[in-house]
Amino acid sequence: MSSGSCAGAHVSFRAAAARPRRGTAGGASASTAGGVRCRASSAWVRRRARAACRARAAADGDALGGDGASGREGGSGAAGSGASAASVTAVAVASDVPSSSSWDAAAPAPLSSRASRARPRHLAIIMDGNARWAQERSLPVNAGHERGVDALRTVTRCAAAWEVDALTVYAFSHENWKRESGEVSYLMTLLQRTLVDEVDDLVKHGVRVSVMGDLGMVTKELRHAVRNAEEKTKRNKKLLLNVALSYGGRQDVLRATRALANECAAGLLDAEDITESMIADRLSTRHLPSNCREPDLLIRTSGEQRLSNFMLWELAYTELLFSKTLWPDFGETHMRDALEQYAARKRRFGARNDGNEEGAEESDEHDTS
Numbered sequence: 001m002s003s004g005s006c007a008g009a010h011v012s013f014r015a016a017a018a019r020p021r022r023g024t025a026g027g028a029s030a031s032t033a034g035g036v037r038c039r040a041s042s043a044w045v046r047r048r049a050r051a052a053c054r055a056r057a058a059a060d061g062d063a064l065g066g067d068g069a070s071g072r073e074g075g076s077g078a079a080g081s082g083a084s085a086a087s088v089t090a091v092a093v094a095s096d097v098p099s100s101s102s103w104d105a106a107a108p109a110p111l112s113s114r115a116s117r118a119r120p121r122h123l124a125i126i127m128d129g130n131a132r133w134a135q136e137r138s139l140p141v142n143a144g145h146e147r148g149v150d151a152l153r154t155v156t157r158c159a160a161a162w163e164v165d166a167l168t169v170y171a172f173s174h175e176n177w178k179r180e181s182g183e184v185s186y187l188m189t190l191l192q193r194t195l196v197d198e199v200d201d202l203v204k205h206g207v208r209v210s211v212m213g214d215l216g217m218v219t220k221e222l223r224h225a226v227r228n229a230e231e232k233t234k235r236n237k238k239l240l241l242n243v244a245l246s247y248g249g250r251q252d253v254l255r256a257t258r259a260l261a262n263e264c265a266a267g268l269l270d271a272e273d274i275t276e277s278m279i280a281d282r283l284s285t286r287h288l289p290s291n292c293r294e295p296d297l298l299i300r301t302s303g304e305q306r307l308s309n310f311m312l313w314e315l316a317y318t319e320l321l322f323s324k325t326l327w328p329d330f331g332e333t334h335m336r337d338a339l340e341q342y343a344a345r346k347r348r349f350g351a352r353n354d355g356n357e358e359g360a361e362e363s364d365e366h367d368t369s
Contacts, residue, residue: 116162123297133327174213191245212247295314
């Protein structure tokens with residue numbers, strides 16, 4: 001992508017971003033002789049400008065791991081008045097980000113008293129629908145992945161504000177390696193860039209990052225970004241953001257059982273002594289606090305109703321919620337509604353309140369005991 005094209009994207013983004021923003025001093029933007037200056041976080045502006053550049057390049061067929069788009073027409077980038085309609089659309093989509101996705105936005109409104117009392121300690125999310133979101137707008141798939149990062153930032157802010165202890169997100173599955181190599185390459189780069197761009201804000205807002213999965217399969221640059229984010233945020237205590245990367249639930253259980261089999265073969269353990277807790281202690285979630293290794297609530301977006309090899313051991317008694325909203329559109333309102341629905345459910349873990357062994361739910365009141 002030419003420097004002229006990137007510069008054009010920066011100009012387009014800054015013009016679109018210049019508007020009053022919540023959570024900034026005075027709540028208003030300021031004007032200068034040379035144009036309009038936005039008071040939004042400069043780091044956030046730089047991130048969105050880079051996203052506009054990348055989306056513009058993707059629309060012109062020049063992004064990493066393009067989605068089958070043809071190469072650029074002409075010998076130079078689509079800069080200035082020569083920008084294509086597709087480029088303008090991509091820049092507009094990248095720039096039209098809800099203000100709530102900024103770390104500097106006003107804090108989410110409090111939950112209702114019921115939802116606050118019965119909030120999940122551990123929330124897990126299968127972030128699904130990026131490709132469909134992009135396709136519905138005639139954009140490259142990569143534009144959907146970019147917008148998905150904004151949705152994750154919003155949800156992370158909400159989880160922290162509403163005092164959820166742990167948030168686990170399914171970023172890249174073991175089966176995702178079967179995707180077209182260009183998209184995989186782009187996702188690896190996007191994940192790396194997101195960790196680098198967001199780490200200072202994560203530190204500032206008390207979010208601790210941890211990553212689980214087979215990191216031996218990802219790029220060395222991404223591994224470095226993971227270790228750097230984990231190291232910089234290790235003292236944070238407000239929210240644990242646990243990212244499932246190159247992760248598969250079946251593969252995780254297989255590794256745990258192999259470890260136990262090796263201990264038995266070495267004479268360190270009798271097979272009859274193996275317990276559920278021994279298996280749990282060898283799963284990827286063993287680094288989570290013992291009281292929230294198993295999610296209380298799982299949300300899957302985009303209308304699909306399956307687990308897709310995600311935390312199969314840990315989800316045994318998790319409440320499931322399937323949202324028709326595509327992940328890039330999932331925001332504070334959807335998150336709030338999900339927690340309200342969770343608060344209205346009654347969890348028994350196989351038992352009845354009257355002491356009988358098992359049965360269907362009989363009440364919509366949430367059992368907080």
